[in-house]
Amino acid sequence: MTADEPSTERASEGIRCSDAERETAATALHTAVGEGRLSLAEVEDRTATIYAARFRHELDAVLADLPRSAAPAPTSGWRPVLTLAAHQLAADFTTLTGRSATAGSRRRAFLIAATVLTFVALLLLAAHGITDDGPHHGFGHD
Numbered sequence: 001m002t003a004d005e006p007s008t009e010r011a012s013e014g015i016r017c018s019d020a021e022r023e024t025a026a027t028a029l030h031t032a033v034g035e036g037r038l039s040l041a042e043v044e045d046r047t048a049t050i051y052a053a054r055f056r057h058e059l060d061a062v063l064a065d066l067p068r069s070a071a072p073a074p075t076s077g078w079r080p081v082l083t084l085a086a087h088q089l090a091a092d093f094t095t096l097t098g099r100s101a102t103a104g105s106r107r108r109a110f111l112i113a114a115t116v117l118t119f120v121a122l123l124l125l126a127a128h129g130i131t132d133d134g135p136h137h138g139f140g141h142d
Contacts, residue, residue, distance in 0.1 A: 021056065025050045
């Protein structure tokens with residue numbers, strides 16, 4: 001055996017994969033199961049294969065029958081958080097104004113009832129403070 005044989009053997013196996021590449025492949029599997037492309041049993045088997053993989057071509061083989069995403073979603077910084085918050089606020093606004101296609105009538109009715117009750121409570125407290133009728137707690141009165 002010469003000194004060149006081990007390096008030739010390693011070169012034929014391919015490039016070793018990193019932990020980050022394994023995580024990216026696992027994320028692709030989770031996305032696929034979320035889209036209904038894989039069952040939970042398939043994801044478990046493939047995830048085990050991904051974390052046991054030593055070379056990039058092994059990861060590619062696990063993901064070969066799944067579509068590649070066009071662009072990865074940003075995973076750091078405030079932009080994803082602010083984007084999600086903006087979408088949530090827009091959805092809440094459309095639900096509250098009754099413009100959504102979903103049944104937001106229960107939520108809207110609850111908010112209207114809560115607003116009316118708060119207004120009545122504030123009105124009663126104001127009336128209690130304005131009039132001099134009824135029992136007083138004694139604070140601020142001599």
